[in-house]
Amino acid sequence: MSSVAIGLFAGLLLALVxxxxxxxxxxxxxxxxxxxxxxxxxxxxxxxxxxxVSGRGRG
Structure with a gap:
């Protein structure tokens, strides 16, 4: 099972909770x-x- 499918099922599981x-x-x-x-x-x-996810650089 691909990571996309696992991520989809994880999101749906959290939603069901x-x-x-x-x-x-x-x-x-x-x-x-x-x-x-x-x-x-x-x-x-x-x-x-x-x-x-990365912030702006210091320079």
Missing amino acids: AAVGGFDMFMLAVVLAAVGVVVGLAVDGRIDVTGL
């Missing part, structure tokens, strides 16, 4: 699944997030 019902919780599930996919893509090396 948080979701107890309602449209707001459904939207939370969608957002957490998207975050899981992005993390999986970063782990696979398909996207580069170093510009987002």
Whole structure:
């Protein structure tokens, strides 16, 4: 199983833990699944997030 699929399932699992019902919780599930996919893509090396996580340089 690829890291993207694992990230997607991890996001959905977190959403299921948080979701107890309602449209707001459904939207939370969608957002957490998207975050899981992005993390999986970063782990696979398909996207580069170093510009987002690294701060500005001192110079």
